[in-house]
Amino acid sequence: MAGFVVLLIVIILRRGNRGTENADGLLLEQRRREQAFNDRQIYNSRSVHNGPPTITDSYRNQP
Structure with a gap:
């Protein structure tokens, strides 16, 4: 395990942190970086836990 x-x-x-040599690779890196930034904004703790209740939330609270 330690060897692995x-x-x-x-x-x-x-x-x-090697970069890419061609423009296609740079464009892919830029899109992935922008997507990661957007995902961090959308799925942060505040937006996930303080959003409005959903249908499944009301279903879970039923006895």
Whole structure:
């Protein structure tokens, strides 16, 4: 198990933060970064836990 963890660490460290060499890769990275930002805004704790109740919430509260 420890050998597997060491292998994963070595692989991740070797990858580093290398960028892509072509424009297609840069565009993909930019879209993924924007999507990750949007997901963090939409699915943050405040918006998830303080939203209006849904149909399943009322179903759960029935005896």
